[in-house]
Amino acid sequence: MSFDEMDVESIWMDGEFVEWDEAQIHVLTHGLHYGTGVFEGIRCYDTAKGPAIFRWDEHIERLYDSAKPYDMEIPYDKEELTEATLELIRREGLESCYIRPIAYYGYGMLGLNPSDCDEEVAIAAWPWGAYLGEDALENGVDVAISSWRKYASSQIPTNAKTTGTYINSVLASLEAESNGYVEAIVLNKEGNVAEGPGENLFIVRDGELYTPGLAESILDGITRQSVIEIAEDLGYTVHDDATISRGELYTADELFFTGTAAEVTPIRSVDDNQIGSGTKGPITDQIQTKFFEIVEEQPEEYEHWFMPVEQ
Ligand SMILES: Cc1ncc(COP(=O)(O)O)c(C=O)c1O
Missing domain, CATH: 3.20.10.10 (D-amino Acid Aminotransferase, subunit A, domain 2)
Structure with a gap:
């Protein structure tokens, strides 16, 4: 299923929920040019005890660990990203879904050293079935x-x-x-x-x-x-x-x-x-x-x- 066919309305971006179509970045974003972003792929399952995110702690730890070699300071702590994710899933009424947090060097300068670029963060979630069918x-x-x-x-x-x-x-x-x-x-x-x-x-x-x-x-x-x-x-x-x-x-x-x-x-x-x-x-x-x-x-x-x- 393509994104256009999906019924998800918002994405969490740098501290606020924005409309799906408005979740945009500048074309000179550092991460777009040099791949200086880190991300996670996480599943939320519709379990018999209600929707629950599988191994959230391990995934979010890995996100912060991934950022380390690139001197990237993710400007939100684990609790803030956790709350944002839970709120996103609840407001979209998703039961089982795939969650994609991403942190990347944003717009500022295009030298290879990204230290003049702020770190930006987004979290999206959408329904996703079996990957290989x-x-x-x-x-x-x-x-x-x-x-x-x-x-x-x-x-x-x-x-x-x-x-x-x-x-x-x-x-x-x-x-x-x-x-x-x-x-x-x-x-x-x-x-x-x-x-x-x-x-x-x-x-x-x-x-x-x-x-x-x-x-x-x-x-x-x-x-x-x-x-x-x-x-x-x-x-x-x-x-x-x-x-x-x-x-x-x-x-x-x-x-x-x-x-x-x-x-x-x-x-x-x-x-x-x-x-x-x-x-x-x-x-x-x-x-x-x-x-x-x-x-x-x-x-x-x-x-x-x-x-x-x-x-
Ligand atoms: C290259 C690569 N190896 C392995 C995995 C499996 O990792 P995980 O089980 O944490 O999704 C992934 C998926 O994230 C991957 O992209």
Whole structure:
């Protein structure tokens, strides 16, 4: 669904709610030219206990952490951003939605050093279903290894969610789609598996789970963290510091992506090599089922992962 078809009227921008169409910036905004922005993608689920934001604290912490390497002082504290987000969801009457906070260097000067530009902040929210489609969640996606490598953490901090760096993900996604695949897997500078353009990756082998470690140039995904905990709670051993070679993908018993947008999406083939039985594998199914049970029901053991919208 495009934004034009959506029924959301306002966006929080620099301290106030403005009409959706009025949420505009100057064309000489620093962040537009040099990608000097940091952002988050967060889901609010319509749980059995009411609408609740999934892992808000972790996401908002990551937003402030992302700002650090760029000397960006987000001019609102965590409580202010929390209140603004809750108020936005309530006034728009959204039950389940995707939340996009963004902080960026604004209008001031266009030298590379952004210190003459004020930091600006906006928060938008809108309904958003399954990122790769409902069929993807059920039957898995066909993916290809991208010819674009993930930038190394010695070049740009990979644990920061920075707007400019997403051009790497855009290239990988465009290439995958134009070659007939649903999504890409990006290798790091060393040629080992990093992640998807907007997802982390898990591999299942001999009943155990492996996911690339943080030094493999990946984003420290919050769904990744959640899935590690879910898998361990289900009794699985998770190797969360793995180095995974390209070839290991082809021979994996199961593969799946995790991410706020992609949730838990099975991968059924890589470069036309069938993974397992070519559909959602049994361990992936168990973890995905548990994940959706948690976000739909907000069970007591995982209640601390949620922030209720109605207080
Ligand atoms: C490059 C990249 N890796 C991984 C993820 C998954 O992170 P999370 O689970 O926090 O959404 C995302 C999505 O934000 C991403 O953009």
